[in-house]
Amino acid sequence: MAIGALDGITVLDLGTDIPGPYCAKMLADYGAEVIKIEDPAGGDPARRAGPFPGDIPHPEKSGLFLHLNTNKRSVTLNLKTATGRDILLDLVKRANVVIENGLPGAMDNIGLGWEDLAEVNPKLVMTSITPFGQEGPYRDYAAEEITVFAMTSRMYTHGQPDREPLRFAPDIAWFQVGQTAALATMGAIMAQERFGIGQRVDISALEALVGNVDARTIFYTISGQEPPPRSQTRQTVSSAAGVLPCLDGYVLLIAGGERFFRRLLRAIGHPELAQDPRFSTPVARAEHRDEFDAIFLPWILERTRREIFQQLQAYSVMCAPIMTVDEAFTDPQEVARDFFVEIDHPAAGRLLYPGAPFIMDETPWSVRRPAPLLGEHNEQVLCGELGLSKQELLALASQGII
Amino acid sequence: MAPLPLEGYRIIDMTEVWAGPMGTSFLGDLGAEVLRIESYPRASSSRPTEMRPLPPGSGAAVGRFAGDPNAPRPWDRSSSYHLANRNKKGFALNLATERGKELFYRLVSKSDAFVIGYSAGTATKLGIDYPVLREHRPDLIMVSMPGWGERGPYQDYVTLGSGLDAYAGHYYLRGYPDLDPTRTPQIFHSDATGALAMSFAIVAALRHRNRTGQGQFIDMSQVEVLLTHMPRPAMEWVMNNRVVPPVGNVDPTMAPHGAYPSSEEDSWVTIAVRTDDQWRALAGVIGEAWAQDERFASVPGRLRHRQEIDAHLGEWTRQQTNRAVTDTLEAAGVAAGPVYSITGPPSDPHLEAVGYYREVPHSLIGPYRRPGPVWHMSETPVQFRIPTNLLGEHNRDVFCGILGLSEEEYLELERQDITGDAYKPGADLDPEDRASS
Numbered sequence: 001m002a003i004g005a006l007d008g009i010t011v012l013d014l015g016t017d018i019p020g021p022y023c024a025k026m027l028a029d030y031g032a033e034v035i036k037i038e039d040p041a042g043g044d045p046a047r048r049a050g051p052f053p054g055d056i057p058h059p060e061k062s063g064l065f066l067h068l069n070t071n072k073r074s075v076t077l078n079l080k081t082a083t084g085r086d087i088l089l090d091l092v093k094r095a096n097v098v099i100e101n102g103l104p105g106a107m108d109n110i111g112l113g114w115e116d117l118a119e120v121n122p123k124l125v126m127t128s129i130t131p132f133g134q135e136g137p138y139r140d141y142a143a144e145e146i147t148v149f150a151m152t153s154r155m156y157t158h159g160q161p162d163r164e165p166l167r168f169a170p171d172i173a174w175f176q177v178g179q180t181a182a183l184a185t186m187g188a189i190m191a192q193e194r195f196g197i198g199q200r201v202d203i204s205a206l207e208a209l210v211g212n213v214d215a216r217t218i219f220y221t222i223s224g225q226e227p228p229p230r231s232q233t234r235q236t237v238s239s240a241a242g243v244l245p246c247l248d249g250y251v252l253l254i255a256g257g258e259r260f261f262r263r264l265l266r267a268i269g270h271p272e273l274a275q276d277p278r279f280s281t282p283v284a285r286a287e288h289r290d291e292f293d294a295i296f297l298p299w300i301l302e303r304t305r306r307e308i309f310q311q312l313q314a315y316s317v318m319c320a321p322i323m324t325v326d327e328a329f330t331d332p333q334e335v336a337r338d339f340f341v342e343i344d345h346p347a348a349g350r351l352l353y354p355g356a357p358f359i360m361d362e363t364p365w366s367v368r369r370p371a372p373l374l375g376e377h378n379e380q381v382l383c384g385e386l387g388l389s390k391q392e393l394l395a396l397a398s399q400g401i402i
Numbered sequence: 403m404a405p406l407p408l409e410g411y412r413i414i415d416m417t418e419v420w421a422g423p424m425g426t427s428f429l430g431d432l433g434a435e436v437l438r439i440e441s442y443p444r445a446s447s448s449r450p451t452e453m454r455p456l457p458p459g460s461g462a463a464v465g466r467f468a469g470d471p472n473a474p475r476p477w478d479r480s481s482s483y484h485l486a487n488r489n490k491k492g493f494a495l496n497l498a499t500e501r502g503k504e505l506f507y508r509l510v511s512k513s514d515a516f517v518i519g520y521s522a523g524t525a526t527k528l529g530i531d532y533p534v535l536r537e538h539r540p541d542l543i544m545v546s547m548p549g550w551g552e553r554g555p556y557q558d559y560v561t562l563g564s565g566l567d568a569y570a571g572h573y574y575l576r577g578y579p580d581l582d583p584t585r586t587p588q589i590f591h592s593d594a595t596g597a598l599a600m601s602f603a604i605v606a607a608l609r610h611r612n613r614t615g616q617g618q619f620i621d622m623s624q625v626e627v628l629l630t631h632m633p634r635p636a637m638e639w640v641m642n643n644r645v646v647p648p649v650g651n652v653d654p655t656m657a658p659h660g661a662y663p664s665s666e667e668d669s670w671v672t673i674a675v676r677t678d679d680q681w682r683a684l685a686g687v688i689g690e691a692w693a694q695d696e697r698f699a700s701v702p703g704r705l706r707h708r709q710e711i712d713a714h715l716g717e718w719t720r721q722q723t724n725r726a727v728t729d730t731l732e733a734a735g736v737a738a739g740p741v742y743s744i745t746g747p748p749s750d751p752h753l754e755a756v757g758y759y760r761e762v763p764h765s766l767i768g769p770y771r772r773p774g775p776v777w778h779m780s781e782t783p784v785q786f787r788i789p790t791n792l793l794g795e796h797n798r799d800v801f802c803g804i805l806g807l808s809e810e811e812y813l814e815l816e817r818q819d820i821t822g823d824a825y826k827p828g829a830d831l832d833p834e835d836r837a838s839s
Contacts, residue, residue: 026602049655052641054642067633068633144656144676146659146739147738150739154589155672155742156746158587159578169575172591172631179595180777182602183605184779194612207776210773213421214485217748218481218482221772222481226743250582254564257447316521318565324571324575324646325629326571326645328570336555337551339623339629353636354626354636357622360618361618
């Protein structure tokens with residue numbers, strides 16, 4: 001079997017919930033050896049998040065946890081004990097990367113801060129993910145996904161003017177933060193392997209969200225002009241661009257620009273309208289929108305999402321159906337690409353999971369093992385790799401250290 | 403000073419709008435030499451040739467200009483282009499000509515990776531698909547990142563990020579629970595996640611090549627990247643055959659959790675309470691009788707009485723600014739944050755204190771402030787070394803410097819419209835429409 005692109009990289013995942021574990025999953029699914037370090041008292045909180053089969057909570061059956069922790073081994077370790085700390089430092093000596101998402105100072109307080117880890121492994125990469133970064137006035141602020149997202153300015157324009165602004169879907173921002181951490185960690189791994197550099201990677205969720213794609217803010221910082229107030233920046237349905245009702249739901253259409261509007265006219269069998277003075281320029285189109293709608297809306301309303309999608313895409317008109325997440329599972333494209341993969345898990349059974357975010361032809365994304373049971377690999381890692389005896393392992397268990 | 407992680411690697415960027423260009427900017431941030439090839443003499447969608455009104459509701463702001471709409475070189479002024487392009491050199495090349503193709507192959511032979519962001523047929527049509535390019539560079543890494551991926555029945559389909567958001571189910575999930583989907587704004591979130599996934603893929607492939615000498619082709623579907631980011635609704639369907647409806651700002655495990663009105667017009671503050679300790683802290687700050695209600699003391703009680711709590715809390719927040727609510731609650735250890743408008747992040751005291759926004763030069767529209775990098779690395783910090791490239795700005799660096807053409811040979815390319823540094827009117831229309839307009 002082909003090896004993964006990240007074969008031979010050893011990662012300790014001390015993360016909880018989404019950002020740290022997702023960062024580690026990106027590395028694990030492309031071949032890194034990831035050991036997940038979990039609190040013996042209950043493990044990663046994502047184990048309690050669900051969804052659960054039949055809505056019955058079970059620490060080994062949480063859908064969020066199962067997805068986020070594929071290809072990882074689980075070792076339980078109470079890092080607040082001296083012995084637990086020593087064992088972690090032994091693991092750090094053999095690791096390339098440590099990933100954690102505790103609040104700033106939390107690792108230092110248990111003697112496992114950046115200086116402590118770098119002392120035992122100077123070439124280590126330590127990736128720390130926090131809401132506001134390791135420095136600055138908000139570093140100790142309490143935060144949840146919604147309170148950080150609100151401060152990016154992305155939320156303000158996301159909603160109707162007479163209503164409260166909305167966050168994006170739950171978890172979406174945290175996934176972006178974890179993915180940012182994965183890229184930065186990958187860069188640091190290259191510096192480690194090529195130049196022998198160890199370093200601290202500090203991910204601020206706020207900066208990761210503000211510094212990626214956001215054209216409105218940079219429009220403001222370049223021009224000094226504030227964009228129109230909320231009421232004027234909202235989605236409104238126009239016939240060539242927007243979200244339109246059709247026979248079995250809604251479609252999203254992006255054909256307002258010159259090139260795409262002309263393609264749209266060809267697709268609906270009215271290429272001659274490009275020369276019609278009512279529709280030949282964007283300004284004219286805006287003035288005669290009702291007249292265009294009289295031609296176009298009947299065409300849309302008598303077709304299904306799939307028909308519109310296929311018939312407009314045949315003319316390279318940008319459009320897409322509004323779907324629910326589950327519809328992608330059976331959509332011809334995802335079926336043809338085998339995107340969803342079946343994974344067998346000892347407690348949760350055989351289930352379909354979202355699969356590879358990208359397909360590497362020579363070093364495939366692969367599931368070598370399902371998400372681990374809590375502490376499943378204690379013996380394998382602590383005895384097999386660190387050389388503890390079975391008696392020592394039992395003693396650690398009886399003291400609540402593992 | 404330590405070398406940057408990707409120092410010494412050359413990556414050719416042939417992508418448009420946001421996801422691709424942002425991703426290659428991240429590679430530039432990591433130290434790679436990124437060469438951006440730009441469509442010529444036809445303008446790409448990243449380089450609008452005139453100021454035109456956007457359809458209402460489009461959040462894209464592609465083609466929005468900073469400053470005077472009648473200023474020269476509009477294609478160098480679009481703020482969305484500036485957003486997604488830094489730390490790269492740009493050159494223009496007509497790939498539809500034999501000479502253009504030959505020069506491109508020579509450049510590929512001197513490069514480590516190539517990213518293409520067009521629909522799947524394009525590379526083959528242009529004669530630059532992976533089997534062809536491999537003949538010029540056997541260990542080449544190539545990423546193709548069409549919206550729906552390189553392979554499969556939708557390989558030729560076109561869209562912007564908002565269409566991918568719709569198909570992946572995110573558009574549906576993030577709407578108001580009580581309003582129909584036409585009331586949900588379009589967003590371009592898959593551009594952010596596509597940028598990150600593509601650049602991650604390239605670094606991982608470079609790492610593999612370092613160890614084995616093996617290059618490879620990578621097929622990235624931007625939709626599939628986004629589909630890995632919503633596991634809870636996906637697993638709810640897989641496990642329980644249930645379609646999760648939009649939930650707005652509600653969280654199944656926290657109450658209160660949401661956006662609450664503040665004293666100024668159209669101004670909001672977010673508050674999220676996870677634990678009973680945080681609730682007691684919040685109740686202490688509020689100091690009103692309702693907050694002491696025993697029914698609200700535990701998580702299950704608060705979840706059950708969510709609406710009642712929200713109504714009371716909204717009355718309390720309405721009497722103060724969102725900044726005051728945030729400061730008071732954070733001092734008590736309760737998570738809160740103002741819903742910033744566009745002007746918020748650039749003037750936020752924390753981002754100011756950590757020096758997040760950076761002033762960058764630009765010969766036409768600069769200097770201006772742009773958001774900083776998306777990570778801090780202690781030993782290999784990101785520098786904004788190269789300002790946003792003008793069209794054709796680094797033509798000579800590429801054709802003469804890297805490919806070794808003489809000045810006379812270079813000028814011949816310009817004469818034959820194989821390269822250039824300015825577009826003619828109508829350069830962004832399809833050929834059949836250019837004739838008729």
